[in-house]
Amino acid sequence: MALLHEALIYDDDEKFVAVLAPFLAEGVRRREAAVAVVPEHHAGPLREGLGADADEVRFIESADWYRRPASTIAGWSGLVADAIERGYSSVRIVGEVEFGAGERHDSWTRYESALNDVFATLPGWAICPYDTRRLPGRVVADALRTHPVVRAGRRAPSELYEEPDDLLRAMAEPLPPVSPVPLVALRLTDPLSVRRARRTIEAIAHNLGWDRAAVSGLLLVVSEIALNSLIHGRGDRRIHIWAEQSSITCEVIDDGDGLADPLAGYRPPENPRSAGVGLWLANQLSDWLSIEHRDGANRVRFRFSR
Amino acid sequence: MMLGEVTIVLAVRAVSDLTVHDHLCFVYDRPAEARQSLLDYVVAGLARCERVHVYREPGAPGATIEKGLRAAGLPVSDLMASGMLLVGSAGETCLAGDDGDAARLVDVVATATRAALDEGLTGLRVYVETGFLLDQPDALAAWPGCELRFDLLAKQLPITAVCAYDVREWTPGNLALAEMVHTRRSRHHGALRMHAGRDGTLRLSGEVDWSAADQVYRLLVKTAWSRPTPVLDVSGVSFVDVSGARSIGTACEAIAGRHGPTRLRAAPPLLREIWDSATWSASFPSVRLED
Missing domain, CATH: 3.40.50.300 (P-loop containing nucleotide triphosphate hydrolases)
Known part of the structure; x- marks a missing residue:
């Protein structure tokens, strides 16, 4: 049926x-x-x-x-x-x-x-x-x-x-709108740089008065998207961060080919070892997540609101 | 000051600052500083009326401990004759049994501590050089489990312990694994740790992320035989990502045949979020998430 x-x-x-x-x-x-x-x-x-x-x-x-x-x-x-x-x-x-x-x-x-x-x-x-x-x-x-x-x-x-x-x-997923200049721009070079990115975002959220529970999902999504970029992307990888009182928006950019499967992130993962668990979770937790591939750059932008 | 100098200063401080129940992973790369640390450690123990056992390796910093103590003015022969100080071979002590099981050291230390207490001493202070493991594959594989048992013993009895690792000889992977099963470590990088609580429950703490996932898997599998209970307290896990959560689940399944289901006590909300969102309960039936 x-x-x-x-x-x-x-x-x-x-x-x-x-x-x-x-x-x-x-x-x-x-x-x-x-x-x-x-x-x-x-x-x-x-x-x-x-x-x-x-x-x-x-x-x-x-x-x-x-x-x-x-x-x-x-x-x-x-x-x-x-x-x-x-x-x-x-x-x-x-x-x-x-x-x-x-x-x-x-x-x-x-x-x-x-x-x-x-x-x-x-x-x-x-x-x-x-x-x-x-x-x-x-x-x-x-x-x-x-x-x-x-x-x-x-x-x-x-x-x-x-x-x-x-x-x-x-029909592309629209990108969450942001101001032209991010608050912070960091290079992603290795897994330890992902930890540094988490520390930075944690500090920003703390300054905004977000409690630990509010920021933990954001830190997970940052990790998953940044690691995807390190593993599957190419070239110079960066993370940009925008902060407003009620929302934090992050964007991971690389020179990768983008997603081959347009339904990635929509389908529940079949098992823990299948690819896409991180993206599935990122989609679950983010208030708004968009993936764009344009002019040779792959861009994943996601927003968390309080 | 160079980075290497900072590291050794931290290591030396870590040794001299130890108190009862501490179990330090002492990673060194300069034998001269390590010799001085050992000397300070032994002298501090004797001053506190602790029996001191030094298990050393030829050519390692402990090889000259008697000479160093004499130079410091201590009556080494008298101390050894009275049993206050014992200097022995790490390899021979740990691998004395027919089965080459390095866990024998745990029994030796437990017996020696109880004897010291019976004699009115305040406890036992132990120093173990670990280089003997490097050409003993079976003992090396079982070593994290031995360290974990040692950690539990140090919680239960008045023991102060230092396990010395020469960073030039140990592989980074094995060294990182060893560091995780100590309550204290001389190198201040990374925060992942697994150690025993006084009630025998193991605690996993720190960031269980992609960088640590492989270590967590190896640690959970290699120490399964030495765990006193099937409970793993994860309340100290400050961050976990999908790779880290998967490594916990996969390890629990790998040891389930011998160990039964693992109960993850005080599972943090993020771990639950991953488990629930990815519907992993069916995939990892040997994992129980508990409050």
Whole structure:
């Protein structure tokens, strides 16, 4: 069984409930696990539409669920694994993505595309509602590129659908914006220079008043990205650091070829020895992580906010 | 002052500052300074009414200890005749058994300490030169485990111990491994350490990162036989990355057949984060993360 991944394009709440309540109710009747990740203002009407079946559906607030694309993928992995462990054969999902600020729209469109690959063999059916009253036209249009099936008036295969490998290459993850001059620039020459970079960032965070717990994830990501650069990159490796009161942004640059697999960092690692555990964790922990390969330079920029 | 001079000054200070229960990894590269350190160490022990055992190697700094003590005005013959001072061969003492097991030294020291206490002395002070291990592959492989047992013994009895390593003879990898299983070290670089607490629990502390991952793996595997409990206290791990966490997990699996599951006590949040995010519990079933 493969994942059915559909988009629902809608412009009124009655239509939202009219499509999704029967969809989830049917899942309940078929003894499938049913999950609705929706904004608070949609939870009430959807519960009402489901009637008694609402008790069998797990509701999650979308603002809590859609914080970072990679951790949302990890969340789905855990949720599906849990459902299967409890004896469900399949999962029905309503997932209304919180696209957030405009600068992150492409991040979430890339996430929607990656789902088709990461969960290709997942026994489930997911419908992602797109509210045309709230979302920009470009975001809604991109839903046709990231969902094999679209319900817009009628249910039909999307002729504009693109394979994840193609879309992720065509649509770059936007880089977290920074000022032109970093606060600190360090050269990465060997593993001990990675330790020095950690010390520097720890000192910066300390001066900003961040406690140890807040900075430990950042130090881990710095280590993993810097080591990836030392091991896989080429030429002059540097780390740049920007600090603001509520965020620290770092960037590791080298002359490497960049990632061969555009889905690296989205797929959960198969085992501890498989490549990509560090990048997976970096994606999990960072508030914003972007990898760019341009003009012969590979650039990984990541931001942690307090 | 040159960097080498700084290193030896730190090493000499480390030896003269020792107190009971200290177990020092004394790394030296200048025999003259090492001889002076040994002399100070022995004199300080005798002054504190400790029995002193020096286990030396031919050609190493300990070879001239009697001469140095006489020059300092000490009655060496009387001290040796009364048992206050024993000077013996490190290799012969450690490898005396048929099995060539260097752990015999631990039993020798334990017995000597109890005898010293019975005689009203305050404890035992030990100095061991380690060069004899370098042409004994089996003993060398088992040495980190011996050091760890020695560390535990020094916690439990009034023992002060110095293990002397000639940096010119030891490989950096083996030396780094040896340094980690001492409560004190003369070289002030790196912070990774594994040593025994008074309750017998082993503590791993410092930065367990990519640079240290291989050492951590080797240390955990090589010392498995000497650990009194399957508990490893990791509360002192100040940083761990994926490579470091993987080395712990892989080592615990490698020794599971003989050692059973390893309980990582007081696992820091970062270690848990890696374990949970990468879903390693299934891959490393012989690791138990505990609060």
